[in-house]
Amino acid sequence: MTKISHSRRSFLRVLGAAGAGAPILARAERLEAALPPPLDPDGFDAANPVSVRRLRDSYFLSPDLVYLNHASIGTVPRPVHEAHAGYLELCETHPSLYVWGGVWREVTEDTRVAAARLLNCRPDDLAITHNTTEGFSILAQGLELDPGDEVLFSSLNHAGAAVAWDELGRRRGFTVRRFDFPLERAPELSVDEVVALHLDAVRPETRVLVIPHVDNMIGMTHPIREIAEAARARGVEFVFVDGAQSAGMISVDLAAARVDAYAMSGHKWLQSPKGLGLFWASERLQAAVPRMWFKTGGDRVGMTARKYEDYSTRAWPAVVAFGDALDFQASIGVEEKERRYRALWTRVYGRTTEDSRLHWGSPVDPALRSVIMAVGVQGRAAPELGPMLLERHGAVLRAFGGRLNTLRVSPNLMTEDESLDRILDVLASQGA
Ligand SMILES: Cc1ncc(COP(=O)(O)O)c(C=O)c1O
Structure with a gap:
């Protein structure tokens, strides 16, 4: 598994340096001890459906939804949500210290450093x-x-x-x-x-x-x-x-x-x-x-x-x-992420281009493509299909009308192959 930095572990250091009293330090210590690790210690294996399922279980996503709309808005993993909830509680134990005392400002620098590492910038x-x-x-x-x-x-x-x-x-x-x-x-x-x-x-x-x-x-x-x-x-x-x-x-x-x-x-x-x-x-x-x-x-x-x-x-x-x-995200690892997204692209592209009732609207060149994919249904206006997909099949996809006339398939690492196949079958069944 990729080595990661833990911005969450910085509170004690910063609070200690700020001269926070014993009750506050104890509270921060309890929070830090309670925070879950970012991801299952076995890491993520893009080629293993069990690993994909375990990743899916790390989210709150409703089990009756096939959420293929990550390009519109993502969903927060449970460990991140729990850390956030813990920070909110900690903040309320001494609001003025946290908001004005510079504590958050300093811990925020860890977020900045992690973001700079991701984007390769200063x-x-x-x-x-x-x-x-x-x-x-x-x-x-x-x-x-x-x-x-x-x-x-x-x-x-x-x-x-x-x-x-x-x-x-x-x-x-x-x-x-x-x-x-x-x-x-x-x-x-x-x-x-x-x-x-x-x-x-x-x-x-x-x-x-x-x-x-x-x-x-x-x-x-x-x-x-x-x-x-x-x-x-x-x-x-x-x-x-x-x-x-x-x-x-x-x-x-x-x-x-x-x-x-x-x-x-x-x-x-x-x-x-x-x-x-x-x-x-x-x-x-x-x-x-x-x-x-x-x-x-x-x-x-x-x-x-x-x-x-x-x-x-x-x-x-x-x-x-x-x-x-x-x-x-860092704990998933860049290579596993790329491997999973490549596999999802290949799956959607393959099924779409093999079926004459569907058509493909996105780039194919490996240097130009991404896991945001435009799929059209022959003879149908894409915006008409959206409500039916949600009501009858629990599928969330964004439709684009006009010249493009496609449904946007934007899965995530944790989207399971079977659910993707099921929705592509439904789309094909609507085509002429
Ligand atoms: C390419 C692109 N740019 C900008 C935005 C706007 O994002 P936000 O509302 O988070 O500013 C979106 C939102 O979907 C987007 O897809």
Whole structure:
């Protein structure tokens, strides 16, 4: 099993250093002793259905649901929830010490370090925010753009990365433009073609390019480094990445990515408590984009990316439990995670392409695909099928209408093969 760090074990050290009295120390000691290990000590074996079933049992998910909507919102593992509940109780034993005494602030640094390890970046360049949308609000509010400057998106971008630019563009006079991504060609696209599609859309006035790392409709893993390098060579000044669907699902290497900012939500693939995200900004960008929040007491955190999260009283227990969520994911191990997701992709792709009543709408190139998969049902409008799938089969999938007309299958490591097969059979039975 992968060696992990335990942010949860830091309370005693920090409280001791803060000179907390004996009753508080005793309480923290009891909490730390009671916290369950992040994962079954045997670890996770992607090829073993018993291990998948044991992992499934580590969640609260209702047993009558086949939850294939992890791309919309994830679910918190029991050990992470229990740690969170323990921190909430601890906080209430001495609220002012915990909220204002710097205890949580210090323990939070363990969460930051664990997150930086996951994303391969410096902790100082990382803020612990609420979600992806907040990261893009920080960027759109803070970056100085003039009338005539352009922010460029593809039609695969989620509104969470775009709404702040749309609104502020109207107020300040800069332009926001979207180019049409050829959804129908997704299964045959190569990395070079995806880079070319982005490059062809760049104009001399494009100062900012925003790309999803993995989009939420067809699950295309964008080659962010290649796109960023090509766009820069064309004169684009800043490349920002929407990581809502990538961190926790695929490996992220910000040191190698050559981008300027990356914003994500912990409550999807990292399965953190809801309302937690990460925002990474390069040093160059930190110099260009000021803090978004203002609060009494001035700037307590200096000129690192911590300035973007310094918004006064916050839900510290959840922030610390984010560290437990990161530990939980780390304890699964990158290789086992990749192995399980590869197997799930192969299963869904195989069954979909073998059955003439279904059709496949996502990338196939191994460098472009992900475990967010678009499956269409021949002759049917996907949005009509959603309610029936839930009511009759307990299946939760997001439907996309229009040109795409697919159901999004977004399983998780703990999704069992049989339940996936069962729902694909139901989908096929609805096709013409
Ligand atoms: C690609 C993408 N970006 C941004 C968001 C917005 O996430 P949040 O509401 O957590 O800010 C989502 C949510 O589904 C998403 O899929």
